[in-house]
Amino acid sequence: MKLRIGLVGLGDQWESRHATALRALSDRFEVVAVCCEVYVKAEKVAKQFDAVAIPGFRTLIQREDIDAILYLSPQWYGSLPILEACENGKAVYSSAALDVTPGQALDLRTRIEASGIAYMAELPRRHSPATIRLKELIATRLGKPHLLFCHQRMPAESQADWRRRGPHCPLVWRNLMELVDWCRYLVADEPVSVKSSIHDRHDSQKDIFYQMVNLEFPKSDGLETKPMAQLSIGHYIPGRWADALSYRRPPSIQVCCEKGMAFIDLPSNLVWFDDAGQHNESLESERPVGEQMLDRFYRAVTSFLRRTTDPDDAYRAMQIVVKAHLSAETGNRELIQW
The missing domain is CATH 3.30.360.10 (Dihydrodipicolinate Reductase; domain 2)
Known part of the structure; x- marks a missing residue:
C-alpha cells in the first residue's frame, strides 16, 4: 500500500533529508501534490516526483487523492495546514517549527487529539x-x-x-x-x-x-x-x-x-x-534518520492505530522551555507541574 502525500512547504532539510528519504521509500510513498510559497519551486519539485503544483494548501489538503501531508516549512501558514488536515481527516508529518504561544500549542494539541488523525512531529x-x-x-x-x-x-x-x-x-x-x-x-x-x-x-x-x-x-x-x-x-x-x-x-x-x-x-x-x-x-x-522517521510515520498511518503522543511530546517540551525562560527572568528554580 502506497501512502499518497502532499507536500506543504519545502524547508531547510528538503534536499538533504526529505527528498532523499522519499526517493528511498518510493515503494511506500507517492508524492501527489506540492504547495510552496514560491510557486516556481513547487513546480520544480512536482516535476521531479511526477506530481502537480498547487497554489494553496487548503486546495491540496482537500483533494481526495491525498492521504496525508508532509508539513515541512511553516512559511506564513503557521498552524493553519495542521488545522485543515484535522478538519479533513488527513494524517500529518510535521517538521515545521511553528511560531505559536503555549496557549495556541495546547489548542492545537487538543484539536489533533479530537480529530483522531495520525500525527508525527519530526524529532530527529x-x-x-x-x-x-x-x-x-x-x-x-x-x-x-x-x-x-x-x-x-x-x-x-x-x-x-x-x-x-x-x-x-x-x-x-x-x-x-x-x-x-x-x-x-x-x-x-x-x-x-x-x-x-x-x-x-x-x-x-x-x-x-x-x-x-x-x-x-x-x-x-x-x-x-x-x-x-x-x-x-x-x-x-x-x-x-x-x-x-x-x-x-x-x-x-x-x-x-x-x-x-x-x-x-x-x-x-x-x-x-x-x-x-x-x-x-x-x-x-543503519538507515538515515530521515528514512527512519518517514517509515515510522508510514506505519503509524497504515496501522490505523491512533497516535497522539507526538503532539503531547512537542507541547511538553515547549512548556519546559517556557519555564526555563521564566527562570532566567526571575533567577529562581521553577517547578514544573504536569
Missing part, C-alpha cells in the same frame, strides 16, 4: 541510529541515566535570521525544545524543575545569544539521587570563524548511567564505557 535526535542504540544499552548494559550533558554550538548569524524567528517561539526556543525532548526521551521521565540563565546581546553588528538550562528529574528506584540534565545552546561564534565553530566540538550528548557512560556524535557515532572498557560503535550502515 530521538530517532537517530545512535540514540536508538543507546536506549538499548540503557535497558541492557548501562542502567538508568543519572547525569546528562548536552551542548549545541551554532553560528551567531543563524540566531539573527528573521525568516526563522518569531515573536512567540524564536529559533533558539525551537532548538532548545529538541534538546529538552532528547533528554526526556533518554531518561524516560518528565522533569520536575528547571533553572536557567541567559546571556543576550544585540547591536548593529552582532546578535549573540547563550542559554544554560538545568533540568531536574524525579528520583527513581535504584538511584540515590535525582537524575539531572545540563543543557546549553549558544549563538556566539561568527560564521566567518568556521574553524572556531568546529574546534574541539563537544559530543552531541554525554550520558552517565548506573553502570557506565556514553558519548554520542550525531547521527550515528556512539562510544560507551563500562567495566569491560571502551566500546566504539559506528552505525553508518
Whole structure:
C-alpha cells in the first residue's frame, strides 16, 4: 500500500533529508501534490516526483487523492495546514517549527487529539541510529541515566535570521525544545524543575545569544539521587570563524548511567564505557534518520492505530522551555507541574 502525500512547504532539510528519504521509500510513498510559497519551486519539485503544483494548501489538503501531508516549512501558514488536515481527516508529518504561544500549542494539541488523525512531529535526535542504540544499552548494559550533558554550538548569524524567528517561539526556543525532548526521551521521565540563565546581546553588528538550562528529574528506584540534565545552546561564534565553530566540538550528548557512560556524535557515532572498557560503535550502515522517521510515520498511518503522543511530546517540551525562560527572568528554580 502506497501512502499518497502532499507536500506543504519545502524547508531547510528538503534536499538533504526529505527528498532523499522519499526517493528511498518510493515503494511506500507517492508524492501527489506540492504547495510552496514560491510557486516556481513547487513546480520544480512536482516535476521531479511526477506530481502537480498547487497554489494553496487548503486546495491540496482537500483533494481526495491525498492521504496525508508532509508539513515541512511553516512559511506564513503557521498552524493553519495542521488545522485543515484535522478538519479533513488527513494524517500529518510535521517538521515545521511553528511560531505559536503555549496557549495556541495546547489548542492545537487538543484539536489533533479530537480529530483522531495520525500525527508525527519530526524529532530527529530521538530517532537517530545512535540514540536508538543507546536506549538499548540503557535497558541492557548501562542502567538508568543519572547525569546528562548536552551542548549545541551554532553560528551567531543563524540566531539573527528573521525568516526563522518569531515573536512567540524564536529559533533558539525551537532548538532548545529538541534538546529538552532528547533528554526526556533518554531518561524516560518528565522533569520536575528547571533553572536557567541567559546571556543576550544585540547591536548593529552582532546578535549573540547563550542559554544554560538545568533540568531536574524525579528520583527513581535504584538511584540515590535525582537524575539531572545540563543543557546549553549558544549563538556566539561568527560564521566567518568556521574553524572556531568546529574546534574541539563537544559530543552531541554525554550520558552517565548506573553502570557506565556514553558519548554520542550525531547521527550515528556512539562510544560507551563500562567495566569491560571502551566500546566504539559506528552505525553508518543503519538507515538515515530521515528514512527512519518517514517509515515510522508510514506505519503509524497504515496501522490505523491512533497516535497522539507526538503532539503531547512537542507541547511538553515547549512548556519546559517556557519555564526555563521564566527562570532566567526571575533567577529562581521553577517547578514544573504536569
